[in-house]
Amino acid sequence: MAYTVKQLSDLAGVSPRTLRHYDAIGLLKPASCGENGYRYYSNESLLRLQQILFYRELDFSLEEIKEIVGSPDFDVIAALRAHKKAMRQQRSRLERLIVTIDKTILHLEGKRNMSHKEYFENFSEEKQRKYAEEIRQRFGDKAFEGCTDWSSYTPEQQAAIRAEIESIYRDFVEKIDHDPRSAEVQQIVARWHQNLRYFYEPSVEGMRGLGQFYSEHPDFAAKFRSMHPTLPEFLLEAIDEYCGNLTGAV
Amino acid sequence: MAYTVKQLSDLAGVSPRTLRHYDAIGLLKPASCGENGYRYYSNESLLRLQQILFYRELDFSLEEIKEIVGSPDFDVIAALRAHKKAMRQQRSRLERLIVTIDKTILHLEGKRNMSHKEYFENFSEEKQRKYAEEIRQRFGDKAFEGCTDWSSYTPEQQAAIRAEIESIYRDFVEKIDHDPRSAEVQQIVARWHQNLRYFYEPSVEGMRGLGQFYSEHPDFAAKFRSMHPTLPEFLLEAIDEYCGNLTGAV
């Protein structure tokens, strides 16, 4: 029920010094302090520490964290939902950083050209800052994305949409000897893009992620590979190009 | 061709002070130093700075970075591939953190029980450290995952494997009224797990990612939802449980 410093530090994967520091700055006070001066942490402390670690993961300063979790109208569950959203953003940032890596490799191998600006894309996103403001303003946020409900379509519509998807994939296979960046192929990507919107409003990042996924995920890749051995890589290149142009245009 | 401090700092999204600091500690020396004492950075500097930022992103200390990028046998492209791998790990760690968030929410809502240990799962992964050691030992790493080549199967085998996958999905639908954590359902998950191995050796994280993906990605979710409206969520829960047990066992 009550944890000592070492016990909690082992559990949470932080150093004892860190816990003492958090006590010192009033960020995480122990639930009780024994006669001997020992710190004892309770259930609630654990939850609070978890919150602190989540915010730390998102690069908040301890001062900011203290303000946030110390606020009287701090809602743990709402905060958790916000964390989820922020981590998804982090994740997509990582994905875009991976794209930057890919581009750089191609560039260094002389297979592609790259502007100096592109070297440093996606390192520091200001979205993180936006999130910080947002959360300081209001803790209760919905965090539910506007994902169109598939079941809102009639069975006939569903069948039609699926058929369209399949036909798009077949069209890709047909053009597989073309350059993925050619106009013809790019047109098919545009159709694919349109089709996605039956499900949700796809962001550029989201689509890039799909391209990645199509080529990486074995289950998916298997499906495409069964249509054509190199289809996944072809799709990846084509979608990447498409997204690149989108970004340039916007 | 030559960038001044401010120009490079704007380009790369770091402060001028940071650049001066990197010069001071010998991490990033300017290509040339003008009569007036001005720092001028070249093309190569840009690439080096990019490398530095990548390592910084992975929480290396500047001292470590200096050692690594300063090493005579430092191979940029190999390093980039290693970055890619490390960032994928980061990404999957984030995904698991999101799972931890979900669990905590369910726990707080009283819909699920959670051990104190679970509170802090996936915050600090020691894999990061493993990567650090690995990269310090040897820069030239292959970074190509052992992904079984789908085309190495005969068409008949491919068909059989796909058929097996489909049958597994159908079995899930059949048991959809059961508890996802029941033994019967877990057995099907085990079959699914086995089947994955035709494609690659799935890690626990990888599988958890799949569960997430099945329920999140619209294209995939659509496929499953067409089989049963709540199949994606069912799969997510079932796979999550399965992975949880695996981790516990190992």
Place this chain on the structure above:
DNA sequence: TATACGGCATGACGTAACGTCAATGTCAAG
């Protein structure tokens, strides 16, 4: 030509979030 103004330089000190001793008290096990 003067002057303003942004960018450059070098110190030098500040700071955040701990790490790392040092010196000392506490407690459960053998």
Place this chain on the structure above:
DNA sequence: CTTGACATTGACGTTACGTCATGCCGTATA
């Protein structure tokens, strides 16, 4: 009853910069 792991409070060290202060450079404008 000692031993060894864990507890305490200082206090200083460290990393990766931020933030002045002070002064020089360079060029666009009055």
